[in-house]
Amino acid sequence: MENKNMSDIIEEHLKELLANEDIIEIKRAELANQFNCVPSQINYVINTRFTIPKGYRVESKRGGGGYIRIVKVKLIQYKTKLCEEIPEMISNGLTESEAFAILNELHDNDIITLRERHLLQAAFKLNGISRSSEERLLRSNMMIAIIERLTYKEREELR
Structure with a gap:
């Protein structure tokens, strides 16, 4: 039980x-x-x-x-808003578990592949960096850059 x-x-x-x-x-x-x-x-x-x-x-x-x-929120429904909304919400920092949750959502909604998710999770581990606000900010900036690139890629595909 x-x-x-x-x-x-x-x-x-x-x-x-x-x-x-x-x-x-x-x-x-x-x-x-x-x-x-x-x-x-x-x-x-x-x-x-x-x-x-x-x-x-x-x-x-x-x-x-x-x-x-x-x-x-279904990420696939508002991929064009990803660049606007999520970066603003995570701009103060992002924990490892929050980063992994975003990557899981991106994968579950077929925005990134399983291989991409695993590679990005490895990058977000940030082994060797102190567990500080700087680490959370670095992770946040990395996620914002990824999301901006994903939305840029989508806009290019629509042309």
């Missing part, structure tokens, strides 16, 4: 909802009540498991009529 923690259960529930819809809106307090947990647990799940690198965009509106909107 698989032993799942509450975060895994909440994530699974939200992903089931997203399997049927590209956009879901939830109320944090209602979801916390449904799973008998504190609202901060919902925040934790959303902030760590529904990120841009993992293929999700999260929007929220605070207040009594507030909501959290989770949008499943």
Whole structure:
């Protein structure tokens, strides 16, 4: 029997909802009540498991009529916007796991090949470089350059 923690259960529930819809809106307090947990647990799940690198965009509106909107972003649908949106979102730095998540999304959406994904993952490991903000910035700049090249290649193919 698989032993799942509450975060895994909440994530699974939200992903089931997203399997049927590209956009879901939830109320944090209602979801916390449904799973008998504190609202901060919902925040934790959303902030760590529904990120841009993992293929999700999260929007929220605070207040009594507030909501959290989770949008499943299909990279293939907005390849032309890659150059605009993702670089801005990762410009402050990118961890190794976030870089790998973006590469997985690029591969899963047939934007890069499996071989390209493996090569890029090796490059993003940055072995021998200190685990600092400089490393995250270097990784971010590398990813931005790759995404810009991918969108440039697409524009050239359309000509």
